[in-house]
Amino acid sequence: MTEKFLWGSATAAYQCEGAWDADGKGPSIWDEFCHSEKNTTGITGDVSCDFFHHYQEDIRMMAEGGQNTYRFSISWSRIVPKADRVINEQGFEFYDNVLTECEKYGIVPNVTLVHYDLPDYVGAQGGWCWEGIADEFAYYAAAVFRHFGDRIPLYVTINEPTHNASCCYMVGNYPPNEKVNMQHFCHCAYNMVMCNAKAIREFRKLHLKSQIGLVHASCSAEALKATPEYLEAVENGDLFTNDWVLDPAIKGEIPQKLIDKVKASGIDLSFMKAEDRAVIAENTIDFLGQNAYSRLLVKPYHSGETCATVNNAGNNDGSGKAAKEGKTVKGWFESDTDPDVPLNPWGREIYPQCIYNTLIKRKQKYGDIPIYITENGHGAYDVADEQGYVADDGRIEFLSNFLEQILKAKAEGVNVKGYYVWSTMDLYSWINGYKKRYGLVRVDYDDPDLKRTPKKSYFWYKQFIEDHQDL
Ligand code: FCB
Secondary structure: OOOOOEEEEEOOHHHHOOOOOHHHOOOEHHHHHHOOOOOOOOOOOOOOOOHHHHHHHHHHHHHHOOOOEEEEEOOHHHHOOOOOOOOOHHHHHHHHHHHHHHHHOOOEEEEEEEOOOOEHHHHHOOHHHOOOHHHHHHHHHHHHHHHHHHHOOEEEEEEOHHHHHHHHHHHOOOOOOOOOOHHHHHHHHHHHHHHHHHHHHHHHHOOOOOEEEEEEOOOOEEOOOOOHHHHHHHHHHHHHHHHHHHHHHHHOOOOHHHHHHHHHOOOOOOOOOOOHHHHHHHOOOOEEEEEEOOOEEEEOOOOOOOEEEOOOOOOOOOOOOOOOOEEEEOOOEEEOOOOOOOEOOOOOEOOOHHHHHHHHHHHHHHOOOOEEEEEEOOOEOOOEOOOOOEOOHHHHHHHHHHHHHHHHHHHOOOOEEEEEEEOOEOOOEOOOEOOOEOOOEEEOOOOOOOOEEEOHHHHHHHHHHHHOOOO
């Protein structure tokens, strides 16, 4: 594989493909959720920016923007639509075409096997809490590895286990929409660890030249004070959001401290099987994907029941107020607020230094494991002029401030090998629909052809890449 630093952008299947039932695709849990009454906005990803029919144009624009890598995900339910496990060859055909297009421009594909969108038949059996999910995922993963082999140099098993588990079983805003179900949260988390390990076991059997990794959401925990209580909250925050994913995936073991603490919180851990230990130990990742959005700021647990909030209400039309997202985990930690740090309209801190701190902490704990910044992006209400052009200076500022911190960590010896802006073009934003935009390229959803127009950030990024060819 190329040793050049990778500069690119990222998307995910449900968010951009559209064509939700085309060419033999089965429904995913997101199709089911968005088509159900639980989806109070009625907004869906049925069409979105229709990457399914626009991929040639989108990939050409990446190349013209100087990007040499593209992170995307495969829709599991395009490949395995139903519980009978019959492979849908037409699903493979679509991704073969996407890869051909990437190859035409020398764009390195970085491909995620599941980015939230479990097939609905998996959801119907319990989704992430189904005892059969790790074997089912390994079956699908093996089919993908056999089909694409080394054509995909970078595979990712799961996108953002922590964020996904939290949204499904804590916040309850992603299907199956369970609010603060700690038992299911822990079961889901464990099954994700097993899905990752069992998919990697299939990957190793094929002796490919490609590498395999996992994409992680959270930055490391931080606190405003350094008292023993605050330091303990930081440790608990890391156990809860970082270590349960990263320790098994990188070191091959679930931290005993975490197991003890979870047990002490009254969780029944009988889903952990003795024979799983060896599977976790033997199947670790080659690289880490680290996403970069905001800081995890914690303080000691004080009082109250476990709860988690996100700030979606009123935000789809721009009328929302920025109230910080937060979590209280009883006996573990609480989210903290820092009045000096600005929030975006969705209540997320804009604190670029969090990625520097995280990368340094990763190196201290996990050594030289290669790290790709697999997502970094700024959600905003973009305003276009009459030509559809967006002068997104806020996004440019956000990205350049984060990049400064990332490159600083790299200069100090963290093994950062690539960087991806979220997102390549405007696309569906989970729950928030289409008003919250992240793209380097604008999509005009009112235009029947879904016209693409590069934003100011697209040209800025092109120049930034050109100026950093010596990395
Ligand atoms: C991440 C998700 C991605 C996108 C960004 C904004 O948590 O991985 O799909 O929605 O947030």
